[in-house]
Amino acid sequence: MGDFILTLKPKIYASALTIALATATSVSYADNRTQAMGGAGVANGKYTQAASLNPALVANYMQRDNFGLVLPAVFIELADSDELVDSIDNFQDSYDRLERLLEQAEQGQPVNEAEVQQARQQLAQDFADSEGRLNADLNLQASLSIPNRFLATSIYFNADANIFGGSSIASNDLDTILDAQTPGDLDNLDSEGYIVGYVTADLGLAMARNFTIAGREVAIGVAPKLQQMESIAYIAQLDNFDDDDFDAGEYRTSSDAFNLDLGMSIALSERTSLGFTVRDLFKHEVSSVPLFSRQAEEPVLLSYERAPKLTAGVGYNTERMAFSADLDLNAQNYLGLNQESQLLLFREHLQVQFARAGFELDLARWVQFRAGYRHDLKGTYDDAVTAGLGFSPFGRVHINVSALYAGENNMGAGAQLAFTF
Numbered sequence: 001m002g003d004f005i006l007t008l009k010p011k012i013y014a015s016a017l018t019i020a021l022a023t024a025t026s027v028s029y030a031d032n033r034t035q036a037m038g039g040a041g042v043a044n045g046k047y048t049q050a051a052s053l054n055p056a057l058v059a060n061y062m063q064r065d066n067f068g069l070v071l072p073a074v075f076i077e078l079a080d081s082d083e084l085v086d087s088i089d090n091f092q093d094s095y096d097r098l099e100r101l102l103e104q105a106e107q108g109q110p111v112n113e114a115e116v117q118q119a120r121q122q123l124a125q126d127f128a129d130s131e132g133r134l135n136a137d138l139n140l141q142a143s144l145s146i147p148n149r150f151l152a153t154s155i156y157f158n159a160d161a162n163i164f165g166g167s168s169i170a171s172n173d174l175d176t177i178l179d180a181q182t183p184g185d186l187d188n189l190d191s192e193g194y195i196v197g198y199v200t201a202d203l204g205l206a207m208a209r210n211f212t213i214a215g216r217e218v219a220i221g222v223a224p225k226l227q228q229m230e231s232i233a234y235i236a237q238l239d240n241f242d243d244d245d246f247d248a249g250e251y252r253t254s255s256d257a258f259n260l261d262l263g264m265s266i267a268l269s270e271r272t273s274l275g276f277t278v279r280d281l282f283k284h285e286v287s288s289v290p291l292f293s294r295q296a297e298e299p300v301l302l303s304y305e306r307a308p309k310l311t312a313g314v315g316y317n318t319e320r321m322a323f324s325a326d327l328d329l330n331a332q333n334y335l336g337l338n339q340e341s342q343l344l345l346f347r348e349h350l351q352v353q354f355a356r357a358g359f360e361l362d363l364a365r366w367v368q369f370r371a372g373y374r375h376d377l378k379g380t381y382d383d384a385v386t387a388g389l390g391f392s393p394f395g396r397v398h399i400n401v402s403a404l405y406a407g408e409n410n411m412g413a414g415a416q417l418a419f420t421f
Contacts, residue, residue: 028075028076028077028137028138028139028404028412028414029052029053029075029139030052030072030073030074030075030139030140030141030158030414030416031048031049031051031052031053031070031073031075031141031416032073032075032388032400032401032402032414032415032416033045033046033049033360033368033370033388033390033400033402033416034049034052034053035075035386035388035402035404035412035414036358036360036370036371036372036386036387036388036389036390036400036401036402036403037324037356037357037358037359037360037370037371037372037386037388038324038356038357038358038371038372038373038374038384038386039326039354039356039358039372039374039386040313040324040325040326040356040357040358040372041053041054041057041313041315041324041326041358042054042263042275042276042277042311042312042313042315042324042326043265043273043274043275043313043314043315043324043326044060044265044273044275044313044315044316044317044322044324045057045060045315045324046060046061047059047060047061047065047068047145047147047152047154048068048070048143048145048154048418048420050143050145050154050156050206050208050221050223050263051141051143051154051156051158051204051206051223052141052158053275053277054221054263054264054265054275054276054277054311054313055154055206055207055208055221055222055223055261055262055263055277056208056219056220056221056263056264056265056275056277057208057219057221057263057265057275058145058147058152058153058154058206058207058208058221059147059152059208059209059210059219059221059265060219060265061147061152065147065420065421066146066147066148066421067145067146067419067420067421068143068144068145068146068147068154068418068419068420068421069143069144069145069418069419069420070141070142070143070144070145070416070417070418071142071417071418072140072141072142072416072417073139073140073141073142073400073414073415073416073417073418074138074139074140074141074414074415074416075137075138075139075402075412075413075414076136076137076138076139076412076413076414077135077136077137077138077404077410077411077412078134078135078136078410078411078412079134079135079136079382079406079407079409079410079411080134080409080410083409084130084134084167085134085243087126087129087130088130088167088193088238088241090126090129091123091126091127091129091130091238091239092238092239092241093126094119094122094123094126095123095186095239097119097122097123098116098119098120098122098123098177098180098186099183099186101115101116101119102116102180102181102182102183102185102186103183106182106183120177120178120180121178123177124174124177124178127169127173127174127177127191128174130167130169130191130238134165135164135410136163137162137412138161139158139159139160139414140158140159140160141156141157141158141159142156142157143155143156143157144156149209149210150209151207151208151209152207152208152209153205153206153207154205154206155204155205155206156202156203156204156205156206157201157202157203157204158200158201158202158204159199159200159201159202160199160200160201160202161197161198161199161200162197162198162335162336163195163196163197163198163232164195164196164197164335164337164345165193165194165195165196165197165234165243165246166193166194166345167191167192167193167194167238167241168191168192168193168194168235168293168295169191169238170189170190170191170294170295172190173189173190173191176188176189177189186239189237189238189239190237190294190295191237191238192235192236192237192238192241192293192294192295193235193236193237193238193241193243194233194234194235194236194291194293195232195233195234195235195243195246196231196232196233196234196288196291196302196345197231197232197304197335197336198229198230198231198232198286198304198336199229199230199232200227200228200229200230200306201227201228202225202226202227202259203225203226204223204224204225204226204261205223205224205225206221206222206223206261207221207222207223208220208221208222208263209221216266216267216268217266217267218264218265218266218267219264219265219266220263220264221261221262221263221264221265222260222261222262222263223260223261223262223263224258224259224260225258225259225260225261226256226257226258227256227257227258227259227280227284227306228254228255228256228257229254229255229256229257229284229285229286229304229306230252230253230254230255230286231252231253231254231286231287231288231289231302231304232246232247232251232252232288233251233288233289233290233291233302234246234248234251235291235292235293237294250289251289252289253286253287253288253289254286255284255285255286257282257284258282259280259281259282259284259306260280260281260282261277261278261279261280261281262277262278262281263275263276263277263278264276264277271316271317271318272314272315272316273314273315273316273317274312274313274314274315275311275312275313275314275315275326276310276311276312276313277310277311278308278309278310279308279309279311280306280307280308280309281308282308283305283306283307283308284305284306285303285304285305285306285338286303286304287301287302287303287304288301288302288303288304300344302337302341302344302345303337303338303340303341304335304336304337304338304341305333305336305337305338306336307332307333308330309328309330309332310328310329310330311326311327311328311329312326312327312329313325313326313327319362320361320362320363321359321360321361321362322359322360322362323357323358323359324356324357324358324359325355325356325357326354326355326356326357327354327355327356328353328354328355328377330353331351331352331353331377331378332351332352332353333349333350333351333352334350334351334352334380335350350378350380351378351380352376352378352380352381353376353377353378354374354375354376354377354381355374355375355377356372356373356374356375357372357373358370358371358372358373358386359371359372360390365392365395366391366392366393366395367389367390367391367392368389368390368391368392368400369389370386370387370388370389370390370402371385371386371387371388372385372386372387373385373386374386374404381406382406382407382410383406384404384405384406384410385404385405385406386402386403386404386405387402387403388400388401388402388403389401395420396419396420396421397417397418397419398416398417398418398419398420399415399416399417400415400416400418401413401414401415401416402414402415
């Protein structure tokens with residue numbers, strides 16, 4: 001199985017092709033206020049953000065708050081710094097052109113040999129250019145929150161996924177392309193495209209209550225949830241690879257589990273607070289269907305996991321301004337793949353661990369300006385700046401939009417509609 005990923009000169013060629021949904025290792029948040037503030041808010045997020053940030057926050061409400069509805073919130077982040085999707089499309093177009101010319105020659109039709117040679121060279125060039133990485137996160141969320149002094153609650157649904165795909169390039173294919181004399185010669189290419197990943201759906205109930213401990217107001221929250229985790233594993237020869245095919249049921253497996261989020265928020269002063277949360281207290285794993293690669297002697301199985309994630313944060317609030325800063329206390333596996341699976345795909349173990357910060361400026365409760373920053377301490381993700389706007393007519397209808405920028409070909413955007421009464 002160690003030969004599943006082969007090298008060429010001697011590079012590893014990989015990409016990522018995605019669907020709409022992300023995970024505990026995900027960079028993005030469906031809640032657009034959170035996303036616009038760099039993903040920070042564990043200590044001082046609003047009660048409608050408890051599902052994304054910290055179950056204890058459902059007890060963080062104002063006297064006039066009785067009901068909150070988020071329906072829906074969505075955010076997607078895409079990164080294609082090497083324009084890999086276009087590179088694969090170019091390879092397939094060049095493959096079809098050379099195959100067509102060789103078919104014409106085989107059938108005795110007049111063919112310009114210089115044109116055939118040019119087609120070989122173009123296909124070889126496009127083959128060599130089929131490298132890079134494409135990542136995407138998409139988050140979807142809805143929630144219904146009822147804050148009160150007895151037991152504040154929020155029922156929520158999160159849909160998350162993290163998908164990785166790429167091109168596994170066989171080094172001998174370059175010679176096959178340059179020497180191809182018949183269409184049958186091109187049928188012997190071993191290079192493949194693959195899409196792997198997993199989707200997670202959570203249905204949870206966040207519950208929290210405020211207590212006075214040592215003279216300080218402390219909110220303690222818990223969120224039991226039903227969790228479904230689904231893996232995806234699709235592979236095909238590079239010339240026949242179609243990123244629309246991976247959604248078929250034959251490439252999926254699923255597993256159901258019970259999980260739990262825990263959280264705490266501590267008021268240090270009237271304006272300053274600390275927050276702590278543990279997401280996915282119980283590890284949940286799912287294995288993929290076998291990947292039958294032409295380059296591997298045995299079927300390849302990948303394993304994905306939702307592992308406990310610990311985050312601490314600090315918040316500062318005034319009547320018209322909020323500042324939040326969060327730090328992940330432990331690292332998570334990149335894309336949710338366990339270490340053995342990462343070694344198969346990347347030949348190294350990759351992790352992510354984020355520091356996040358952001359602020360919000362509220363103008364008369366009608367318009368909010370937000371900005372933030374995200375940094376991966378492990379260096380797997382590029383640094384990102386975030387920004388967003390909120391529109392809150394009468395303080396009851398909330399329309400939030402957000403955007404993320406981490407490079408020329410790494411951007412994200414989202415929108416959210418919410419109501420509070």
